[in-house]
Amino acid sequence: xxxLSLILFLSLISLGIFAQDDLMNLVNQSTPKEINYTTATFKxxxxxxxxxxxxxxxxxxxxxxxxxxxxxxxxGYNFFGLDQSNIHLGLEYGITNWLMVGVGRSExxxxxxxxAKFSILRQSTGAKNMPVSxxxxxxxxxxxxxxxxxxxxxxxxxxxxxxxxxxxxxxxNEAFSVQLTPSYVHRNLVxxxxxxxxxxxxxxxxxxxxxxRVSLNGEYxxxxxxxxxxxxxxxxxxxxxFDIETGGHVFQLFFTNSLxxxxxxxxxxxxxxxxxxxxxxxxNISRVFTLVKHQKPANY
Amino acid sequence: MKRILxxxxxxxxxxxxxxxxxxxxxxxLYPALNNTCDTTNVTYSGTIVPILxxxxxxxxxxxxxxxxxxxxTYDEVVASAPRLTGSIKQLSGYSPMxxxxxxxxxxxxxxxxxxxxxxxxxx
Numbered sequence: 001x002x003x004l005s006l007i008l009f010l011s012l013i014s015l016g017i018f019a020q021d022d023l024m025n026l027v028n029q030s031t032p033k034e035i036n037y038t039t040a041t042f043k044x045x046x047x048x049x050x051x052x053x054x055x056x057x058x059x060x061x062x063x064x065x066x067x068x069x070x071x072x073x074x075x076g077y078n079f080f081g082l083d084q085s086n087i088h089l090g091l092e093y094g095i096t097n098w099l100m101v102g103v104g105r106s107e108x109x110x111x112x113x114x115x116a117k118f119s120i121l122r123q124s125t126g127a128k129n130m131p132v133s134x135x136x137x138x139x140x141x142x143x144x145x146x147x148x149x150x151x152x153x154x155x156x157x158x159x160x161x162x163x164x165x166x167x168x169x170x171x172x173n174e175a176f177s178v179q180l181t182p183s184y185v186h187r188n189l190v191x192x193x194x195x196x197x198x199x200x201x202x203x204x205x206x207x208x209x210x211x212x213r214v215s216l217n218g219e220y221x222x223x224x225x226x227x228x229x230x231x232x233x234x235x236x237x238x239x240x241x242f243d244i245e246t247g248g249h250v251f252q253l254f255f256t257n258s259l260x261x262x263x264x265x266x267x268x269x270x271x272x273x274x275x276x277x278x279x280x281x282x283x284n285i286s287r288v289f290t291l292v293k294h295q296k297p298a299n300y
Numbered sequence: 301m302k303r304i305l306x307x308x309x310x311x312x313x314x315x316x317x318x319x320x321x322x323x324x325x326x327x328x329l330y331p332a333l334n335n336t337c338d339t340t341n342v343t344y345s346g347t348i349v350p351i352l353x354x355x356x357x358x359x360x361x362x363x364x365x366x367x368x369x370x371x372x373t374y375d376e377v378v379a380s381a382p383r384l385t386g387s388i389k390q391l392s393g394y395s396p397m398x399x400x401x402x403x404x405x406x407x408x409x410x411x412x413x414x415x416x417x418x419x420x421x422x423x
Contacts (some may be wrong), residue, residue, distance in 0.1 A: 070367060074395065078367045084359070096306060118307075148354045148405075152330050157320045188322040189329070191405075197323045232403050233390075259399060271396065 033127040041123070041133060041171040042179070044250045044286050045092065045100070047205035048219040048239035049258055049266050053133045053169035053179060055117050056094030059292025064090035064104070066261050066284040073277030081280060088261040093291075106261055113262045115139035115163075123170060137165040141264040158189035163263040165203075175209040183221065185267050191232075199268040200224040207243070215243045217254070221267055237270040241282075252284040337407035342414045343423045344374065351408045352377070355398050367395075374422045381420060388412060 042052035045062060056062050066088040070081030078084065092102030098119040105112050121134040141161045147154045162185070169179035181203030190197055205219040219239045227234050241254020257272035257279055258265070272278030338347075352360075352371050360366035369383070370376045377384075386394030388404050398404070404412075415421075 071395075074367055083363075084365055084367050096303070099306065145358075146354070149330075155322075155324075157322055158324065158329075160320060162321070186321060188320075189324045189326065191326050193325050193327050195325060197325070271399070 035124050035128045036126040038123040038125075038133065038171045041169050041177045042205075042207050042217075043215055043243040043245055044252060044284070045117075046252065046284060047179065047207070047217055048241060048252060048254050048282075048284075049237060049256060049261060050181060050203055050205065050219055050221065050263060051115075051117065051135075051137050051165065051167060052205065053135050053167050055098075055100035055119060055135065056092055056288070058094050058097050059290060059294065060094050061289045061291050062090070062092040062102075063287045063289065064088075064092065064284060066090070066282065068256070068259050068261060068280045068282040070280065071272060071277065072255075072279045072281070086259055086261075104262065106265065108260055108265060110144040111262065111265070112142045112144065113139055113264070117167075132168050132170045134169075135167040137163070137167060137263075139163040139263060141262055155189075161185065161187045161264040163267070165263065177207045179203075179205040181205065181221075183263065183267055185264055187264070187268075196225050196268075198225075201267045210242075213245045217241055217243055217252070223268060225268070232271055234268055235270050235273050237266045238274060239282075248287060250284075250286040252286075254282055255279050256282055337410060339410060339414055342411050342418070344377075344415065344421060345423065347411050348377070348415055351404070351412070355404055355408075359399070378420050381416060385412070385416065 040054075042054045044052065045054045045056065046052055068086045070078055070084030072080050074081050074084070086107050088104055088106045088108075090102055090104035092100060094100045100117045101115065102117075103112070103114045116138055118136045119133075120136060121130055121132065123133040124130045139162070141163070143159045143161070147158075164184045166182050167179060168181070169177060171177045183199075183201040183203055185199040185201070187197050187199075201221045201223045203219065203221040205217065208216045210216055217240070219237075221237050223234065223236055235257060237256060237258040239254050239256035239258070241252060241256075244251040244253065257274050258270040259272065259280055260266040260269050261282075272280065341347075356371050358365075360369050360371040363370065369380050371380065371384075383394065384397075387397035388409055390396040390403060396403075403409075
């Protein structure tokens, strides 16, 4: 600092008023440029149903409890769906700052699921300029609901479905973030020949920060396959709701036409329709525990 | 080095799982089963109860999950039968069933119709 002041002083004397540009150059040279990584593009590792670009940093365990209630159009007698509930439990952990894994269990179709989310690129400014963050998500779902027909030869592999997603997100400013999610779902066994084993979809999600602790989120998945040729009529899942952050918890409260909570279930498995009122109230609760303490905050 | 090791092992684990990738559908995988739909010996205990067990009773066995429709006993099934017909055929005006689990097989729906037409006997 003393040296810098001396240089500045001498420069000022020698170059006088014309020194403005040279001075700025000197200052720029003497302070090395830093990479400013964008953080908190979304509040949680999920936008609503689907994954967001966010992940657990190294040593942090996320315990997730999610519910989807019955449909709003089921009437006052069923308390607009609240009498019925579906649960998903999840345990998710950051192995490194760029790799997160998780396991979960859904009540819906008695499904176990496991996933890994790899961080490929991180949005940054400064020394390294990167306009978007990119992650890759792979997941496997194991349906353990008993087969309808116990007499036929049932295969274990028939229970499996796989999901691959590329998450591309950008925090446009402090209040607004967007994400595009090209998705691929493979089901090993489907009901009829007309049902596709492979489903291609494009997800879009956004977050608008309303206050320091509350944000408004929306999420939509467009399914590219023709949806009328399935043995069941499926619709594109749309979810709208709020993220509320309270201390160590993130509450996500929203309305969605999907009962499923994992990718395999809501992409190509959403049978509810918004305009008919098949809307489920749902929430995710996320509680993060630090298992490995870092000396300084993890730079994730 | 550690980073490379972790990524290699992660890729290995996931490629192992993806090896078991199949393009099956029930029609092609079980042709014999799909072509035979027993429509002559339709009984409550032998035909309807297995369908209910497999596709309905996960939810409709207790009031908290079943949305007040219970299908545990013969009497309960008979009481809900008109609505059930609309729901399993997914007609408009009825809540489509099974929820998010796909439509019942056309054979099961046909058998349900036969049982209703024969007078919903407790046989």
